Amino acid sequence: MGAHRLLLCLVTCMQVLVGTVAAGPRPPAMYVFGSSIVDVGNNNYLPGAAVGRANRPFNGIDFQGSIPTGRFSNGYNTADYVAKNMGFVYSPPAYLSLVPSSLSGPLVFTALSSGVNYASGGAGILNSTNAGNTIPLSKQLQNFGATRAKMVAAVGAVAVDNQLSRSIFLVNIGNNDFYVFAAAERTRNRSDEDQRRDAVALYANLISNYSASITEMYSMGARKFAIINVWQLGCVPAMRALTPTGACSDLLNELAAGFNDSVQSLLASLAGKLPGLVYSLADFYSFTHDVLANPGASGFTDIAHACCGGRCTTNSTLCVDRDRHVFWDGVHPSQRTAFLAAQAFYDGAAKYTTPINFKKLAQSS
DSSP, X not given: OHHHHHHHXXXXXXXXXXXXXXXXXXXXXXXEEESTTTOSSGGGGOOSTTSOOOOSTXXXXXXXXXXXXXXXXXXXXXXXXXXXXXXXXXSOXXXXXXXXXXXXXXXXXXXXXXXXXXXXXXXXXXTTTTTTSSOOHHHHHHHHHHHHHHHHHHHXXXXXXXXXXXXXXXXXXXXXXXXXXXXXXHHTTOOHHHHHHHHHHHHHHHHHHHHHHHHHHHHTTOOEEXXXXXXXXXXXXXXXXXXXXXXXXXXXXXXXXXXXXXXXXXXXXXXXXXXXXXXEEXXXXXXXXXXXXXXXXXXXXXXXXXXXXXXXXXXXXXXXXXXXXXXXXXXXXXXXXXXXXXXXXXXXXXXXXXXXXXXXXXXXX
16 A cells, blocks of 8 residues: 555656646646557567568657657657647657566556557558558557556556546547558559448448547546547658659548548537547648648648658658658658647647647646
8 A cells, every 4th residue: 555655646746747847737647549640669569570660760860869769750749749738748658668578667657647658650440450560549448458457456446537537638540541441442443433432331430440449448537538630641742652743632632531520520429428528629631731732831841742751761862951841751740740730739720629629628627
């Protein structure tokens, strides 16, 4: 019992100390789920040559110490900047970095004091998306469940439930499900109309799994959800490269927008069914659209090319001014894009979040 009280005391002291650095009190912790846009290094620990990793240069060139941490970015990513806005130093650490052995101490302390990041590059809402080379959303939830069980064993269910109900659950996933879908449709040489019909079944599977995932998080104590929808997938450099003129794939953007509409309806429905559930839905799609339509307003000069090639490696040709590129590599935002997006979601223009922004979500009781 004495050890439990000491752990609680240490966690509480750390939360107060960090919270006073920010403009106001921060949430107790942040738990992150999703794909490579918010992964901070979980894929570094996955076996297999086909696993997508960002643990080598030029990734991380603008991170502190120019370290390639496993973030698919030249520096910090979206999860980092969401966390910074909420009063944390940056994103909580990757789950797999905290469980290299059977020891649970580092995991429990971190989970209680700042949170954990479960996201994985290549992950999808569906288990079949990039299967075997990533941590799908369902497995990320299992990892969170295992973390929660260790937290309860350490400090008790009442303390854990109180912590989780006030913490932020950041979710950004769905992009890879559409990339895989689009690749399969190209292989089958499906027409645009065929792809639209096929997408109906995809939507049903995605929304069903998304709903089950949010509901499962809720059952484990989550109450505050910061959800980021799918951005303009058809305009990333890797998709532009597939078109004869280097233009955006309007069809892929259309499919992404349709999915985002379904997510918005889903969250509104769940909020009406699950007492105490509060959410903020960030519109990454509209943010991307506005940046690409008027890049100069955000200080960008290149909206179509990757700063560090399709898959950033030490052999890639690195752009000179990274802050003027919207895209870091073939499918990921640059550090500056992530910074501006997170800022917009936190307390930017009202059109980028619904029904409340991330700031109000963090401050909600």
